[in-house]
Amino acid sequence: MGSTSADAENNTSGAVNGVGRRDLIKRSAALGLAAVPATGFLSACASGGGDDSTDGPEKGSVTAKNPLGVKTNAPMEFVLFNGGFGKEYGEDAVKIYEKNFPQSKVKFSATLTIQSTLQPRFNGGTPPDLIDNSGREQMDMGVLVGQKQLADLTPLLDAPSYHDPSKKVRDTLRPGIVEMGQFDGDPVYIMYYAYTTYGVWYSQKALDELEVAYPETWDDMLAVCAKAKKKGIAGWTYPGQYPYYIPFSLYAMIGKVGGPDVLKAIDNLEPNAWKHPAVKACFEAYYELYRKGYILKGTPGLSHTQSQAAWAEGKALFIPNGSWVENESADVIPADFGVSIGAPSGLDSSDKMPFGTLWASGAEPFVVPAKAKNQAGGMEQLRIMLSEESSKNFTSKVKSLSALDGGTDGIELTPGLKSGVAALEKAGDNILNPRIQDWYVALQKEKIGTAGLGEMMAGRLTPAEAIKKIQGYADEAAQDDSIKHYKHT
Amino acid sequence: MQHGKYRFVVGFLTAPLALYAIFVVWPFIQSIFYSFTNWSGLSPEFSMVGIDNYTRLVEDDVFWKSLWHSVLFALLVPVVTIGLALFLAFMVNVGGRKRRGGPAITGVRGSSFYKIVYFFPQVLSIVIIALLFQFIYNPRSGVINALLAGIGVDAQPEWLGDPNLALWCVMAVVVWATVGFFVVLFSAGMASIPAELYEAALLDGASRVTTFFKVTLPLLWDTVQSGWVYIGILALGAESFAVVHIMTVGPGGPDYSTTVMVLYVYQKAFRDGQAAYATTIGVALLAVTLAFAALVMRLGRRERLEY
Numbered sequence: 078m079g080s081t082s083a084d085a086e087n088n089t090s091g092a093v094n095g096v097g098r099r100d101l102i103k104r105s106a107a108l109g110l111a112a113v114p115a116t117g118f119l120s121a122c123a124s125g126g127g128d129d130s131t132d133g134p135e136k137g138s139v140t141a142k143n144p145l146g147v148k149t150n151a152p153m154e155f156v157l158f159n160g161g162f163g164k165e166y167g168e169d170a171v172k173i174y175e176k177n178f179p180q181s182k183v184k185f186s187a188t189l190t191i192q193s194t195l196q197p198r199f200n201g202g203t204p205p206d207l208i209d210n211s212g213r214e215q216m217d218m219g220v221l222v223g224q225k226q227l228a229d230l231t232p233l234l235d236a237p238s239y240h241d242p243s244k245k246v247r248d249t250l251r252p253g254i255v256e257m258g259q260f261d262g263d264p265v266y267i268m269y270y271a272y273t274t275y276g277v278w279y280s281q282k283a284l285d286e287l288e289v290a291y292p293e294t295w296d297d298m299l300a301v302c303a304k305a306k307k308k309g310i311a312g313w314t315y316p317g318q319y320p321y322y323i324p325f326s327l328y329a330m331i332g333k334v335g336g337p338d339v340l341k342a343i344d345n346l347e348p349n350a351w352k353h354p355a356v357k358a359c360f361e362a363y364y365e366l367y368r369k370g371y372i373l374k375g376t377p378g379l380s381h382t383q384s385q386a387a388w389a390e391g392k393a394l395f396i397p398n399g400s401w402v403e404n405e406s407a408d409v410i411p412a413d414f415g416v417s418i419g420a421p422s423g424l425d426s427s428d429k430m431p432f433g434t435l436w437a438s439g440a441e442p443f444v445v446p447a448k449a450k451n452q453a454g455g456m457e458q459l460r461i462m463l464s465e466e467s468s469k470n471f472t473s474k475v476k477s478l479s480a481l482d483g484g485t486d487g488i489e490l491t492p493g494l495k496s497g498v499a500a501l502e503k504a505g506d507n508i509l510n511p512r513i514q515d516w517y518v519a520l521q522k523e524k525i526g527t528a529g530l531g532e533m534m535a536g537r538l539t540p541a542e543a544i545k546k547i548q549g550y551a552d553e554a555a556q557d558d559s560i561k562h563y564k565h566t
Numbered sequence: 567m568q569h570g571k572y573r574f575v576v577g578f579l580t581a582p583l584a585l586y587a588i589f590v591v592w593p594f595i596q597s598i599f600y601s602f603t604n605w606s607g608l609s610p611e612f613s614m615v616g617i618d619n620y621t622r623l624v625e626d627d628v629f630w631k632s633l634w635h636s637v638l639f640a641l642l643v644p645v646v647t648i649g650l651a652l653f654l655a656f657m658v659n660v661g662g663r664k665r666r667g668g669p670a671i672t673g674v675r676g677s678s679f680y681k682i683v684y685f686f687p688q689v690l691s692i693v694i695i696a697l698l699f700q701f702i703y704n705p706r707s708g709v710i711n712a713l714l715a716g717i718g719v720d721a722q723p724e725w726l727g728d729p730n731l732a733l734w735c736v737m738a739v740v741v742w743a744t745v746g747f748f749v750v751l752f753s754a755g756m757a758s759i760p761a762e763l764y765e766a767a768l769l770d771g772a773s774r775v776t777t778f779f780k781v782t783l784p785l786l787w788d789t790v791q792s793g794w795v796y797i798g799i800l801a802l803g804a805e806s807f808a809v810v811h812i813m814t815v816g817p818g819g820p821d822y823s824t825t826v827m828v829l830y831v832y833q834k835a836f837r838d839g840q841a842a843y844a845t846t847i848g849v850a851l852l853a854v855t856l857a858f859a860a861l862v863m864r865l866g867r868r869e870r871l872e873y
Contacts, residue, residue, distance in 0.1 A: 192836055196607065196608065196836075199608055199609060200608070200609065200610055202610060214836070216608060217838060217839035219839070220606050220838075221839075223606075224609035224611065226608060226609050318726065318816070319815070319816070320815070320816075320819075320820075374705070374722065375704075375711070375722060375724055376705075376727075377705075377724045377727030377728070377820070378703065378704065378705035378706075378724040378725050378726050378727030378728070378815075379704065379706065380700065383704055383706070392706075518837060519833070519837065519838050522816070523818065527816040527819040527820060528819065528820075528821045528822060531815065531819065531820055532820060532821050535724070537729070537821075559622070559840060560838070
């Protein structure tokens with residue numbers, strides 16, 4: 078914690094929120110923590126001043142070319158996460174914005190450390206106008222929404238699309254994107270720009286060499302693994318150091334077997350959600366992989382890159398992952414590997430959903446802060462990025478689909494992307510979208526992932542024990558009033 | 567000049583004391599203050615919640631686990647590091663035996679080379695060390711398991727993936743990374759011990775072990791003690807955070823087997839948006855650190871030897 082740039086500002090704001098401050102002084106004096114005059118400063122030091130901006134977001138006039146009413150000379154600031162996707166696609170989009178608003182001064186920056194860079198600015202009440210809140214230092218969306226720090230993006234969704242003004246932006250997006258940006262009710266706080274397909278990733282070449290097809294049922298899956306084992310190849314590996322990769326294929330299997338409502342119950346932290354027979358059956362199916370020795374030896378100690386490398390070397394057939402794996406491990410995946418995504422195998426014909434049911438959802442969450450000076454500018458920048466031209470640029474540069482539905486015609490797709498597009502087509506409307514990983518990060522990663530599934534897949538918990546433990550964690554989270562709860566409807 | 571003495575002293579003390587107050591004492595007071603609020607760390611608004619955070623802390627299993635691991639770090643890492651560093655420094659400086667024509671008191675053969683080698687890890691950032699060891703511990707292609715296989719051992723432990731081993735693996739890295747610094751520190755201390763004392767011990771027929779315990783250690787006690795506090799604080803703070811955060815499953819796992827208080831502070835403040843609760847854990851960490859320092863000072867109190 079440290080002093081922020083808000084200190085100076087605070088001196089002038091003292092008069093505005095004098096009441097709150099006086100309250101604070103009274104309370105802390107009662108606690109006997111600090112001398113009275115120091116306390117006002119104390120409250121300001123790390124947590125910044127209160128919201129004292131009297132000038133609201135700047136607005137210009139609305140025209141057909143400028144449907145969001147961006148004030149043409151207002152400066153716009155855009156902070157991008159400079160991770161696996163790099164920053165070029167952002168720079169390209171900024172160039173278009175600058176061309177459209179030549180009078181506006183655009184400040185673009187890209188960083189790996191979103192939180193350290195931006196948390197002080199949120200605290201100080203001077204956030205930028207558009208943020209790609211992604212990466213390891215992602216700021217907790219639930220908290221940001223709960224603290225009313227994000228702007229509702231509905232104006233953007235209802236604005237005409239950049240490349241096809243006859244359609245609204247919201248009608249050009251892939252399934253689930255708008256819904257994912259909602260937390261409670263209608264407002265949409267997050268615009269996920271990338272589109273990720275989750276599932277079981279494999280090498281088409283490896284399966285061809287084994288003379289097997291991708292297994293549609295778990296019995297077939299076990300048969301494929303048995304066949305591979307005879308050749309000295311492990312069936313599965315996963316990032317043992319980050320066991321929250323296991324759900325990337327397991328959750329969709331649960332959804333396929335028991336229907337989307339099972340996943341919704343899990344998202345909603347309902348009592349006994351994890352005790353559903355479908356959850357139990359899928360846990361047991363995965364545990365079979367461990368019991369039969371189909372998991373690559375040493376897997377529980379591997380990091381994501383190490384496990385992906387072992388998979389790319391052909392030491393294991395399958396890995397639960399997301400579509401970023403193709404780009405992330407590009408330098409270890411051989412050219413003829415044939416990266417492919419498999420929709421989760423089911424149990425049998427009594428499954429609630431057909432084979433092909435897929436977990437696909439948005440990634441790279443873009444937000445416009447509630448206290449941004451130029452909200453319309455931030456949204457306009459997003460509107461530009463959601464145009465066909467920018468989307469194609471994104472897909473061809475970073476090997477990922479974007480939130481724009483379609484938009485891949487005429488560009489050459491990599492094998493993984495091609496299989497992702499095919500999987501999406503096969504899935505049609507059968508798209509699952511578990512929200513727990515966005516809503517309850519600690520629960521998903523540290524408790525369900527590491528302490529539950531990770532332990533089970535390493536053979537240190539039986540499925541029954543894992544379910545009991547995870548249900549306990551979920552109940553704890555449901556009762557914990559220090560975290561905000563959401564409802565998946 | 568007598569009348570200006572105090573002004574002179576105050577003049578010198580003001581700047582450092584002011585810096586200390588602003589950058590050390592003030593943040594402490596702030597964290598204690600925030601531990602009584604519900605501040606998220608993501609917006610300027612918060613309100614007072616009394617001791618809610620502290621009651622939650624007492625009921626938090628993960629907190630108790632992290633506390634226990636931090637205490638283990640603070641107790642074991644210093645013992646092993648300082649013991650190893652004392653041994654190495656002794657061997658490098660006075661452990662050698664007389665060679666023809668050389669001085670009576672000297673280190674083992676090649677000691678000047680060892681001195682440099684021991685200091686190598688100190689040159690590397692702890693982050694790089696942690697990453698290197700992540701490769702070393704890799705159960706599939708890491709050096710350790712390759713060696714084990716090479717000498718015909720069938721067991722291929724999962725190291726960081728095994729809850730019974732992970733914490734020890736991480737501690738070993740901290741020891742490896744810090745021992746070199748203490749070898750140099752103790753070497754400097756030993757160099758200031760007069761050679762006559764060693765020569766006298768040698769004439770009396772004292773063995774290396776006796777010389778170490780009767781001559782070297784007592785005369786080096788002050789250095790050892792401050793070194794002890796220093797490494798204890800490192801083991802409670804920065805070093806343990808870096809290695810656990812970078813190397814372990816989760817991080818903090820598997821199944822909370824390596825989580826430490828500093829990591830938990832970080833996760834609560836910067837992942838979960840619960841800065842106030844994080845400062846509460848920080849206050850507990852402060853208490854542990856103070857207790858550790860007091861304990862070491864208390865146990866280490868000895869008559870000062872003049873020589």
